[in-house]
Amino acid sequence: MKRLVAILFALLPLIVHGQDSDYKITSFLNEGIKAPNTHHIGDAWLNFLLKADNSIDYNITQATFSPNSTLDWHKHTTPQVLIIIEGEGYYQERGKEPIILKKGDVIKCEKDIEHWHTSAVGSKVSYIAIYGSEPTVWTEKLTKEYYDSVAEKLQRN
Template structure:
């Protein structure tokens, strides 16, 4: 049941993050005619007698990709968020990231889409001549593409160090730093109940639960895109509660979301486990 709830939470988090990544409204989910996976399209500007180009926004969920196609008038892709793939026929796959501009020359066959672990959003600027769809891109060919460095060690280390600092701040009752780390809508799930940011900060500041020491045995980090990360800690927590020190082993799930230049903690959940429990890597 816990795994199911975690999966549902990640799914809802992913949809929420797509909405935040889209500059314009996400629009309607496109029917799977010329693509695989979930893609939301918005027609931002339609060509007219004065402006001879269309502008559309596409938000592609992880593992969503278009089939091979070409544009008789050419097309430019402005990557606004996430990490994706772009490939022209006969050439190597390119990894594209937010801030990149891709120029698809007229009648050059290509495909593009999200990576398996990252959504991608782009604005597509093209002429009025309809797209010509050519060959299907198979899931087998897509799955052969090496994963780009979005799960790189530097990102993993950054989140691990942030999580480690969080335990230190909790032990020191440093509510100022924790208030900056905790998202305003964050939730905390303990053995005795669940509550939100203000209540957690109050508990830490007053010492009604004093997180004296978290002895971390194992850490696993999973990145879902450049801005969404889940970290699992297996810890032995020594806490001072009602005048006594108590020690318990937990698996702690931490959801992080990047906002601007800062990581924010969205969820902190303590799960009781056996002493022999191991986190699957």
Template structure:
């Protein structure tokens, strides 16, 4: 009985110690803030999940675009990884044909590769963007509604 009591007291003290540890927990489920409408067409929300600091040199941002919304052409000085969580979106690198990416897809865009990505014409899209903040994004060219509509038409066929 004495041994059982000792074991119970040890387990209780370990469980209370474990409960007192502080963790910095956030949720990527939250919608985020509406993005300023400067380098895209449509409606977009951004939620910073991880911010670059001395311990890690990358950001993780959740982006949610309503259907018929797109970013302008841009590039990053380091690679960018896009992880599609929900919906479907268009993706294109300069000199290549556009493609459709959907929930579960992961694509890596190389450093200094000019590209754009968006929702599709009829589907919202949510993705995680992993990238370095070594230098700011370079916005290279406006992606017109006419160009976007033409991509949507070609890929829908």
């Protein structure tokens, strides 16, 4: 019994001074919420890791797209950084050739550059997007036919 009491007294400070519950913790291991098909075709999930507020002027969002999905052309009023954490996807800026992005790749899109990014035909993709607090500007629908032509071209190369 004395041993049990000694152990409890030894552990009590650790229990009392454990992790502060006031911290706001998010995880990119969570899938997030299923996004409505407003600016994409296919299934997508969004995990809002950090939202801009009075103390920070950028968002950090994890997006996961099922294979063979499209995302519409868009731009941001600040640069955007994409960090690919799983799978394979496509990325294209207006006027440039599309490219394949793979796990571990990091790409920066400058502000006001029209672009799109999404999953590859045979792979889902999950990425962390870092971008400003202003809403995304959606510019043009990316058709399934265009997406398919990009996929075919990239698979040949």
